[in-house]
Amino acid sequence: MKCQKCKAADATTQVKRVVNGEYEEYMLCSECAHQMGFDNVFDTSVPDMFGGLMKSIFGAALPSRSQATRCPVCGSTYGDITNTGKVGCAKCYEVFLNELMPSVRRIHGNTTHCGKRQNMAIAEKTETSKTQNDNKAEIEKLKSELDAAVSTQNFELAAKLRDMIKEKEAQL
Amino acid sequence: MKDSIVISSRVRLARNLRDYPFPCRMDEQQRLQVIEKIKSALKNCDEKFMFVSMEDIGELDAVTMVERHLISPEFADGKPGRALAVTEDETVSIMINEEDHLRIQVIKPGLSIREAYEIADRIDTQLDKELHFAFDGSLGYLTQCPTNLGTGMRASVMMHLAALSNNHSVHRITSNLSKLGFAVRGTYGEGTEVSSCMYQLSNQVTLGISEKSAIENLQNICTQLSQSELSARSSLMQSMEYQDKISRSMGILLTAKLISHAEAMKLLSNVRVGITEGLIDDVSLDTVDELTLSIQPASLMRAKGKRLTPVERDEARAELIKNTLR
Numbered sequence: 001m002k003c004q005k006c007k008a009a010d011a012t013t014q015v016k017r018v019v020n021g022e023y024e025e026y027m028l029c030s031e032c033a034h035q036m037g038f039d040n041v042f043d044t045s046v047p048d049m050f051g052g053l054m055k056s057i058f059g060a061a062l063p064s065r066s067q068a069t070r071c072p073v074c075g076s077t078y079g080d081i082t083n084t085g086k087v088g089c090a091k092c093y094e095v096f097l098n099e100l101m102p103s104v105r106r107i108h109g110n111t112t113h114c115g116k117r118q119n120m121a122i123a124e125k126t127e128t129s130k131t132q133n134d135n136k137a138e139i140e141k142l143k144s145e146l147d148a149a150v151s152t153q154n155f156e157l158a159a160k161l162r163d164m165i166k167e168k169e170a171q172l
Numbered sequence: 173m174k175d176s177i178v179i180s181s182r183v184r185l186a187r188n189l190r191d192y193p194f195p196c197r198m199d200e201q202q203r204l205q206v207i208e209k210i211k212s213a214l215k216n217c218d219e220k221f222m223f224v225s226m227e228d229i230g231e232l233d234a235v236t237m238v239e240r241h242l243i244s245p246e247f248a249d250g251k252p253g254r255a256l257a258v259t260e261d262e263t264v265s266i267m268i269n270e271e272d273h274l275r276i277q278v279i280k281p282g283l284s285i286r287e288a289y290e291i292a293d294r295i296d297t298q299l300d301k302e303l304h305f306a307f308d309g310s311l312g313y314l315t316q317c318p319t320n321l322g323t324g325m326r327a328s329v330m331m332h333l334a335a336l337s338n339n340h341s342v343h344r345i346t347s348n349l350s351k352l353g354f355a356v357r358g359t360y361g362e363g364t365e366v367s368s369c370m371y372q373l374s375n376q377v378t379l380g381i382s383e384k385s386a387i388e389n390l391q392n393i394c395t396q397l398s399q400s401e402l403s404a405r406s407s408l409m410q411s412m413e414y415q416d417k418i419s420r421s422m423g424i425l426l427t428a429k430l431i432s433h434a435e436a437m438k439l440l441s442n443v444r445v446g447i448t449e450g451l452i453d454d455v456s457l458d459t460v461d462e463l464t465l466s467i468q469p470a471s472l473m474r475a476k477g478k479r480l481t482p483v484e485r486d487e488a489r490a491e492l493i494k495n496t497l498r
Contacts, residue, residue, distance in 0.1 A: 017245045074193035089193035090306035090314045104318050110380025113312030115323040155348045170380050
């Protein structure tokens with residue numbers, strides 16, 4: 001299917017929205033989608049230009065390792081994930097962890113969860129260790145500095161402080 | 173609590189059942205199973221939920237839900253295997269089988285992100301006991317889209333930045349905010365336009381930052397922005413031109429025979445400032461905020477019980493506004 005905006009490139013992005021009480025749905029190519037602010041998180045068109053070129057020459061007949069590997073639970077290949085921008089199931093995060101990590105890092109700037117845990121009992125136990133308490137005190141200090149920076153609208157300093165806090169929090 | 177600038181605070185948590193593939197990989201039978209499981213788990217929550225199967229309702233009802241921020245536009249397309257659980261006061265709404273198995277959303281009026289999170293957190297903990305959510309020690313809650321990994325939490329505030337939009341400093345501020353990891357979105361969420369100075373501000377990063385810190389950051393920024401907006405408002409009110417604009421806006425709203433959605437929103441935005449600055453005292457903020465919801469196209473048609481042409485809508489809208497403000 002061709003993109004409904006430029007009517008030239010292949011449509012890869014489906015957009016659904018409501019305008020003036022009317023529901024509408026259309027298909028866009030990645031370029032038009034990007035221009036309109038709808039991005040695929042896995043869209044690697046820039047760094048992957050060479051791969052894209054190869055793909056257009058060889059078509060779909062160029063299987064790479066991860067394209068051949070299927071998730072045993074949902075049957076997704078890594079290609080399915082990048083094409084749709086959707087991960088198939090929880091197991092996919094195990095099977096394709098190495099392939100997914102660069103995107104995750106690019107999106108969040110972090111790779112380690114901190115926050116609510118399913119088993120709160122474990123979390124509370126580890127939190128009491130001494131080094132972590134030290135780290136926590138430092139985080140609190142940085143946070144008050146961040147507040148001060150924000151209140152003086154010093155956004156550059158605030159961004160730096162925020163990153164430092166994030167790093168510390170990731171160590172917890 | 174009514175706030176002159178922050179219209180509402182919202183928290184949503186993305187969660188998935190460990191034992192089922194994510195919605196993009198589910199067949200219809202699995203979708204129905206997931207709906208049933210969630211339905212039965214919700215019975216153990218303190219809140220009383222009503223259930224709506226999305227294929228059973230008409231487009232008009234679905235779009236009205238989008239306009240009232242209960243569901244996403246994506247969810248309104250009438251595909252089978254999706255359901256909505258919502259409390260009677262619409263504070264808690266749970267989309268089942270949207271992008272994730274569950275999107276638990278809590279909306280509270282005014283600046284009350286913490287209160288909204290507390291409710292969402294309690295429901296999440298309760299549901300997890302039965303549903304067993306997909307969770308990984310280092311990636312956190314696992315979601316269909318990696319942008320939600322970690323806490324799976326998006327906290328947002330809807331702010332009325334009328335004065336800051338008027339002197340154009342809002343663009344500078346929003347570009348600064350995106351450097352700090354906040355997203356500024358349109359009125360109906362991702363990919364939508366900003367309508368009549370209503371800005372939706374939310375956290376962008378969900379992995380590597382705790383719920384508490386993300387909420388504190390958002391709360392701080394929000395307080396800062398509110399202060400800037402307030403001082404910009406009081407200096408704007410010094411000018412007779414601006415006061416005149418507000419009074420005229422009220423005049424048009426009270427007398428117009430036809431009014432488009434965009435124009436009505438713009439004028440109501442002026443009136444809203446007039447109320448908070450004490451220039452208009454016979455209309456309440458609640459009235460204006462309720463109007464901004466009910467004059468939207470689908471909500472209007474739903475209230476009338478039939479489809480209307482754009483001109484008929486403009487007429488019905490003018491009438492509704494007139495009757496409400498009088």
